Amino acid sequence: MTTIDRRAHVAVALILVLIAAACGGGDTAEGGDTGSEAATSDDAADAAAGAAEEDTESDEANDEAMSEEIDDDEATEDATGGEDSSSGDRVEIRWFVGLGSGGQPEQIAAQEEVVAEFNDSQSEIEVVLEIVENDVAYDTLSTQIAGGNAPDIVGPVGRDGSNSYAGLYLDLEPFVEETGVDLTRFDEETVENFREEDGTLPGLPFASFPSFIYYNTELFDEAGLPYPPQEYGEDGTAIYGEGTEFEGTWDWDKVAELAAFLTVDANGVDATDDAFDRTQTVQWGFVHQWVSLMYAQGTAFGAGYPVADDGSADIPDQWVDEWQWYHDLVWDVGAAPSQEQFDSDLLSGNPFSSGNVAMANSHLWYTCCVRDEDGNGLEFFDIAVFPSHQGTVTAKMHGDTFRIFESTEHPDEAFEVLTYLLDDAALPLLNAYGAAPADPALTEAFYADLDETFPQGVNWQVARDSAQFSDVPSHEQATPAWDEYKLAMADFESAQLSDPDLDIAAAAGELEAELDGIFAAAE
Amino acid sequence: MSVASAPTGRVGPPPALPEDEPDPPPPSRLHRRQGRIGLVFASPWVIGFFVLYALPMAASLWFSFTDFNLTSAEPTSFVGLDNWRRLFGDPEVINSAWVTVKFGVLSLPFTILVPLGFAYLLTSKNLWGRSFFRTLFYLPSVIPFVAAVLVFNGMLNSQTGWANRALGAVGIPGPNWLNSEVWIYPTLTLIALWGVGNAMIIFIAGMNSVPEDLYDAAAVDGAGSLAMFRHVTIPLISPVLFYNIVVALIGLFQYFLVPFVLKNGSGDPNGSTFFYSMYFYRTLFRLQNMGYAATLAWMLFIAGVVVTGVLFWSAKYWVHYEFGERS
Numbered sequence: 071m072t073t074i075d076r077r078a079h080v081a082v083a084l085i086l087v088l089i090a091a092a093c094g095g096g097d098t099a100e101g102g103d104t105g106s107e108a109a110t111s112d113d114a115a116d117a118a119a120g121a122a123e124e125d126t127e128s129d130e131a132n133d134e135a136m137s138e139e140i141d142d143d144e145a146t147e148d149a150t151g152g153e154d155s156s157s158g159d160r161v162e163i164r165w166f167v168g169l170g171s172g173g174q175p176e177q178i179a180a181q182e183e184v185v186a187e188f189n190d191s192q193s194e195i196e197v198v199l200e201i202v203e204n205d206v207a208y209d210t211l212s213t214q215i216a217g218g219n220a221p222d223i224v225g226p227v228g229r230d231g232s233n234s235y236a237g238l239y240l241d242l243e244p245f246v247e248e249t250g251v252d253l254t255r256f257d258e259e260t261v262e263n264f265r266e267e268d269g270t271l272p273g274l275p276f277a278s279f280p281s282f283i284y285y286n287t288e289l290f291d292e293a294g295l296p297y298p299p300q301e302y303g304e305d306g307t308a309i310y311g312e313g314t315e316f317e318g319t320w321d322w323d324k325v326a327e328l329a330a331f332l333t334v335d336a337n338g339v340d341a342t343d344d345a346f347d348r349t350q351t352v353q354w355g356f357v358h359q360w361v362s363l364m365y366a367q368g369t370a371f372g373a374g375y376p377v378a379d380d381g382s383a384d385i386p387d388q389w390v391d392e393w394q395w396y397h398d399l400v401w402d403v404g405a406a407p408s409q410e411q412f413d414s415d416l417l418s419g420n421p422f423s424s425g426n427v428a429m430a431n432s433h434l435w436y437t438c439c440v441r442d443e444d445g446n447g448l449e450f451f452d453i454a455v456f457p458s459h460q461g462t463v464t465a466k467m468h469g470d471t472f473r474i475f476e477s478t479e480h481p482d483e484a485f486e487v488l489t490y491l492l493d494d495a496a497l498p499l500l501n502a503y504g505a506a507p508a509d510p511a512l513t514e515a516f517y518a519d520l521d522e523t524f525p526q527g528v529n530w531q532v533a534r535d536s537a538q539f540s541d542v543p544s545h546e547q548a549t550p551a552w553d554e555y556k557l558a559m560a561d562f563e564s565a566q567l568s569d570p571d572l573d574i575a576a577a578a579g580e581l582e583a584e585l586d587g588i589f590a591a592a593e
Numbered sequence: 594m595s596v597a598s599a600p601t602g603r604v605g606p607p608p609a610l611p612e613d614e615p616d617p618p619p620p621s622r623l624h625r626r627q628g629r630i631g632l633v634f635a636s637p638w639v640i641g642f643f644v645l646y647a648l649p650m651a652a653s654l655w656f657s658f659t660d661f662n663l664t665s666a667e668p669t670s671f672v673g674l675d676n677w678r679r680l681f682g683d684p685e686v687i688n689s690a691w692v693t694v695k696f697g698v699l700s701l702p703f704t705i706l707v708p709l710g711f712a713y714l715l716t717s718k719n720l721w722g723r724s725f726f727r728t729l730f731y732l733p734s735v736i737p738f739v740a741a742v743l744v745f746n747g748m749l750n751s752q753t754g755w756a757n758r759a760l761g762a763v764g765i766p767g768p769n770w771l772n773s774e775v776w777i778y779p780t781l782t783l784i785a786l787w788g789v790g791n792a793m794i795i796f797i798a799g800m801n802s803v804p805e806d807l808y809d810a811a812a813v814d815g816a817g818s819l820a821m822f823r824h825v826t827i828p829l830i831s832p833v834l835f836y837n838i839v840v841a842l843i844g845l846f847q848y849f850l851v852p853f854v855l856k857n858g859s860g861d862p863n864g865s866t867f868f869y870s871m872y873f874y875r876t877l878f879r880l881q882n883m884g885y886a887a888t889l890a891w892m893l894f895i896a897g898v899v900v901t902g903v904l905f906w907s908a909k910y911w912v913h914y915e916f917g918e919r920s
Binding site: 209410414 | 661663746752769772859
């Protein structure tokens with residue numbers, strides 16, 4: 071009996087341990103894709119479902135970081151308690167990071183540092199940093215919002231990333247006017263790029279990523295073609311190949327013409343030749359590099375907004391023209407990769423970086439990825455100005471920023487923190503994020519860093535100049551039911567890159583009808 | 594006298610218990626203690642079932658009657674049968690269900706017959722190195738399926754994949770495996786065959802349990818290999834066959850991983866890989882429309898129960914149990 075008793079006790083103890091382990095949640099969590107292990111507290115579960123709190127700890131956390139984490143946890147518990155989100159006499163402002171950059175170890179350190187500096191600098195406000203892995207950040211934030219426990223500030227995040235929560239952000243314009251924040255230091259287009267259709271300004275410029283054309287100098291040399299232009303003309307339109315047999319307006323027709331010359335099959339035949347075999351293509355002339363969602367792609371032919379004044383869908387004509395142009399380029403000329411080719415070993419999902427594509431439309435952020443496997447910058451490229459369409463240049467802009475949720479109980483304090491992040495803390499954060507400053511006064515250091523990575527001497531002035539041709543309204547301007555809108559656009563893109571027989575005009579009509587339904591349902 | 598001690602070999606019903614049969618003695622202290630320990634040991638599963646299955650299922654049933662949406666700032670409200678009405682009029686539901694059925698019609702016979710065929714060959718007495726081949730054919734099941742699908746993605750790329758290069762080398766133009774509406778289901782079926790090792794092992798176990806003397810008797814009666822397979826093997830492994838069909842059908846309802854990894858949930862080409870589970874995933878995780886997604890999930894559950902129920906009903910006509918029991 072004694073033996074049975076002992077066994078029973080051990081068994082009960084073991085089972086209790088098992089139950090506790092199963093129900094108690096993890097004390098530690100591995101980093102996600104980024105490999106980072108952040109010293110953060112994630113209170114998503116507390117917020118909505120009352121589930122167990124999950125903490126993540128850094129392996130390399132020192133005592134100071136540990137004590138900060140404990141402070142964070144306590145502060146978060148206060149905040150989730152449904153009571154006044156104040157910590158003692160200080161107003162607590164929660165800063166949610168995870169929708170965009172911010173999850174890498176060095177980024178976490180930089181963010182913690184600027185938060186610590188802010189908290190040390192005054193006695194009225196305490197910033198609480200909440201870092202969530204990117205792959206669960208949307209679910210976490212959504213859960214917090216649904217549970218009535220939204221953070222005060224979210225970011226850095228682009229417009230696309232923040233559109234899922236459109237309508238939940240605070241209009242910053244009254245605060246700008248009240249506090250006299252100087253926005254004149256930014257290009258006007260850069261500021262306007264953040265304005266919503268209803269006239270509100272929920273974001274202020276922080277990081278800007280203008281778009282332009284990346285071109286492979288080696289492939290142009292090999293084809294004996296002049297490089298694309300690097301200066302905008304007076305009206306924006308540039309001239310290609312001045313003084314050569316190829317001279318002409320630097321527009322999308324010229325891009326298509328060059329792309330055909332630069333597209334080559336396995337037999338060395340280019341796409342201008344009838345003998346060209348597109349099933350054996352080994353080199354392509356042009357690609358929309360990671361900007362092929364239909365609203366992004368279409369904006370190359372001109373800015374537009376797909377929602378009419380009455381709330382119905384109204385796809386801009388120039389977008390449809392561009393969709394047709396790119397479909398023709400992929401399927402008729404064979405000068406841009408289809409989805410199948412995009413996924414092939416020759417392009418491996420990163421076409422321009424493969425060295426097998428001559429020109430790519432992309433943004434400044436793509437400098438992240440024109441690199442070899444070791445992260446060293448590739449030296450075969452330079453950048454050119456954006457082509458025009460019917461005399462107009464529209465170099466669409468991506469911009470990261472921080473936003474304040476309208477639900478904040480402390481809008482004034484949140485705006486003070488926001489201006490700190492956009493101003494005093496901007497440089498260390500931008501450096502950590504690898505983002506281009508929206509403030510022209512801060513760009514020198516950023517481009518100097520890029521020059522170190524890409525020693526071939528890329529003409530970054532092109533990027534600076536392209537900012538003045540930003541798309542207004544932004545191609546990422548929020549629409550009703552943004553997520554559904556985006557999925558519908560993604561489905562169209564899939565068809566465009568997979569179906570050689572797709573009737574673009576008819577499909578665009580069907581898309582418009584589908585969007586009509588989506589927008590109507592959202593109202 | 595207890596039933597257990599009744600003499601054997603008697604004809605007729607067993608004797609009734611005498612009315613004055615004393616109540617069984619109460620369980621001993623030891624039995625009670627052991628019973629409690631047993632309950633303690635079972636409790637993690639019981640608790641886990643309620644916490645991880647029963648409660649979420651109940652919650653999702655409730656959600657299906659609400660407009661619960663994570664990205665909405667509006668409070669969740671009860672919408673009655675709105676989600677269910679929407680489901681029955683939703684063309685995406687019909688399309689995605691049709692995609693699932695089409696694929697099932699093509700794929701299911703292969704995912705049953707191919708492992709059955711492998712199992713038959715691998716139980717042949719005349720096969721040299723049976724263990725080696727069994728291991729060889731089972732081996733793909735050990736490889737993480739996501740990795741396998743990614744390998745297939747590269748291998749079947751019409752431009753650079755070695756499948757088409759190999760076909761091209763012998764003068765056969767390779768098809769567009771992954772981006773043709775005609776070829777995508779054969780491709781998915783081909784990929785599905787990669788994971789038939791489990792079903793094959795179960796078939797082998799079933800075939801090995803068929804009594805040898807039945808084959809001997811059939812041989813004496815002049816049955817050939819095909820007749821033996823048809824009239825001896827199949828009937829006697831029909832419970833195993835039934836089990837594998839049920840598992841394959843449920844797998845079809847849940848078919849997600851391959852098209853998701855292969856096509857990133859896009860449904861390409863032209864919606865032909867937009868399976869029902871893909872629509873469910875999109876509604877739940879991309880649109881975060883929890884209310885409607887819960888409705889889709891329950892519809893899937895109901896459809897699964899109905900189809901499985903029909904299968905169980907049909908079992909009495911073709912599944913043969915050695916000792917006559919059916920369940």
